[in-house]
Amino acid sequence: MQQQKPEMRRSLTRAGISLIGWCGLLGALTVCLMGLSTFVAPDFWLADNMSFFLTQYLMAALAGVIGGLLGLFVSHRFKLLYRFFWLLSLAAFAALVAQTSSRTQTNTISPTALADGRQPLKIISINIEHLFLGDEVLTTFLEREKADIVVMQEVLWWLQERRWERLGLPIGSTGQNGFPEHLQIGELGGLAVYSRFPIVKAETKVIQGKLPAGANVYYDADRELLSLTLDTGGPPLQLVVIHPDSPRTEPRWQNKRDYLDELDKVIERLRNENSGQILAIGDWNSSPWSGRFQETLSTNDLATAYPGGWPRNTRFFFDYRLHQILGAPVDQFGASSDLQIVDVTLGPDIGSDHLPLIVELGLVEPAAD
Incomplete structure (x- = not known):
C-alpha cells in the first residue's frame, strides 16, 4: 500500500491538470465565441452588447489557453482530440485579439501636443x-x-x-x-x-x-x-x-x-x-x-x-x-x-x-x- 501512494498522487495530479486543461479550453472557446459575435452580428442586441466586455473576454480566454497549454504535458485518453481543441481555442483567441485590436484602431488617432505653446x-x-x-x-x-x-x-x-x-x-x-x-x-x-x-x-x-x-x-x-x-x-x-x-x-x-x-x-x-x-x-x-x-x-x-x-x-x-x-x-x-x-x-x-x-x-x- 505504501508503494502505491506516490503513483496514486501522480495519477491524481495528472487528472487534476487534465481537468484544468479541458475547462480552460472549453472556457476559452466560449468567451471567444461570445466576443467574436459582436463583430459577426453587430445588428443583434445580445451580440452587440458582448462588446462591453471584450477586455474581460480577452483576459479570460488568455487564462484558458494557458490552462490548456498545461494539459499538453500530461497524458490524455483522447490525446488527438485534446490537441485539436487546444489549437482551436488558440485560433479563436488570436482571432478575437486581431478583431479587437483592429476595431480599437478604427477612427482612432494618437494625441499630439500643441506645438506653439498654446494652452489646450x-x-x-x-x-x-x-x-x-x-x-x-x-x-x-x-x-x-x-x-x-x-x-x-x-x-x-x-x-x-x-x-x-x-x-x-x-x-x-x-x-x-x-x-x-x-x-x-x-x-x-x-x-x-x-x-x-x-x-x-x-x-x-x-x-x-x-x-x-x-x-x-x-x-x-x-x-x-x-x-x-x-x-x-x-x-x-x-x-x-x-x-x-x-x-x-x-x-x-x-x-x-x-x-x-x-x-x-x-x-x-x-x-x-x-x-x-x-x-x-x-x-x-x-x-x-x-x-x-x-x-x-x-x-x-x-x-x-x-x-x-x-x-x-x-x-x-x-x-x-x-x-x-x-x-x-x-x-x-x-x-x-x-x-x-x-x-x-x-x-x-x-x-x-x-x-x-x-x-x-x-x-x-x-x-x-
Whole structure:
C-alpha cells in the first residue's frame, strides 16, 4: 500500500491538470465565441452588447489557453482530440485579439501636443448618477482641474435645485466651486453644460423612446440630445452632449440605436451649417468596439482617442476598487478633423458610478486681422 501512494498522487495530479486543461479550453472557446459575435452580428442586441466586455473576454480566454497549454504535458485518453481543441481555442483567441485590436484602431488617432505653446481647451464629461453638484469631492476635483467646459449627464436638475434651496446656496453654482460661469440645461433636465465660453445657441432634441414591457414607474424612455454653439473667440465650437438609453433589454437597445440615428442627423446639420469644430461627448452607453458607435464616427468623419491608447473602463459596478474587472468603457467622444486631440485621461472616483473623462483639444486659431 505504501508503494502505491506516490503513483496514486501522480495519477491524481495528472487528472487534476487534465481537468484544468479541458475547462480552460472549453472556457476559452466560449468567451471567444461570445466576443467574436459582436463583430459577426453587430445588428443583434445580445451580440452587440458582448462588446462591453471584450477586455474581460480577452483576459479570460488568455487564462484558458494557458490552462490548456498545461494539459499538453500530461497524458490524455483522447490525446488527438485534446490537441485539436487546444489549437482551436488558440485560433479563436488570436482571432478575437486581431478583431479587437483592429476595431480599437478604427477612427482612432494618437494625441499630439500643441506645438506653439498654446494652452489646450479642457473638457470634462461626467455621468454623475444624480450626485449633488455641491458635493465636496466633486467640487474639489473640479477646482483642481479648472476645466473650460464641464459636461454632465444624469443630472436630474429639478432635484439639484431642491438641494441647493434646502441648503440656502446659489442655484447652479456658476462661476464658483470649479464650475465655469455659463450654464445650459437640457429640456428634460438630464444634461447640463457649464462653459467658460459664451453660449451663442442652444438646442435640445428630445428622442421619444419605447417603454419596455415590465418597466418600473421610475423609468423614462425619453432621452435628450443637447447641441450648443460656443463662442471661443475664433471659429465657433459645436458641442453635442450625448446620453442614449442603456441597452440592457432589447427595446432599450433599439431606443439607443434610434437615438444615435438622430445624433447622426444633428451632426450632419451642424456640419452643413457651420462646417467644422464639432465635438460629440458624453455617456454613449456604447463600447468603442460596438459597430454602431464606430458607424457614427465614420459617417460623420469624427476621430477619437483613449487614455494610454486603449479603452479604459469608465462605468463600474458595485465598487470603484473593482472597476478594472467589473466595468465597461462607455464614456466616449468624437472630434472633427479640425480639432487637435492633445490628451485624454480619466479622473478619480468622485462618488458616481462613472469616472470623469478628461479631453484636451487644440482649437482652430482665430483668423488674423
